[in-house]
Amino acid sequence: MPQILDEAAVLAALSGLDNWTGDFKQIRRTLTAPDFPTAIRIVDVIAVAAEDMNHHPDIDIRWRTLHIALSTHDAGGVTSLDVELAADIDAIARQHGAK
Numbered sequence: 696m697p698q699i700l701d702e703a704a705v706l707a708a709l710s711g712l713d714n715w716t717g718d719f720k721q722i723r724r725t726l727t728a729p730d731f732p733t734a735i736r737i738v739d740v741i742a743v744a745a746e747d748m749n750h751h752p753d754i755d756i757r758w759r760t761l762h763i764a765l766s767t768h769d770a771g772g773v774t775s776l777d778v779e780l781a782a783d784i785d786a787i788a789r790q791h792g793a794k
């Protein structure tokens with residue numbers, strides 16, 4: 696299990712991601728897809744990446760808008776797994792024209 700990142704490490708990680716915010720407990724991003732089917736496709740691609748990592752986000756689906764939250768439940772805060780999956784999510788969003 697990776698170590699929890701401290702506040703400074705989380706802030707440094709956030710600076711390398713697209714529009715993520717948060718703190719040592721959780722990081723969050725909202726993205727908006729071009730349409731609802733694309734939003735669901737994005738969720739599907741994220742699901743495969745998450746399953747491959749055995750690390751899963753919280754996703755709130757509101758029409759074309761996805762609210763995504765990441766933390767490492769087993770560690771009780773943000774770890775490198777969350778930063779890695781956040782970067783993957785950013786790439787998936789870009790590939791599907793989501794902002």
Ligand SMILES: C[C@H](O)[C@H](O)[C@H]1CNC2=NC(N)=NC(=O)C2=N1
Pocket residue numbers: 749750751752765766767768769770
């Ligand atoms: C047993 C299983 O490996 C664990 O529960 C995994 C599953 N996915 C997970 N996802 C997240 N976000 N945090 C975890 O600690 C976690 N643990």
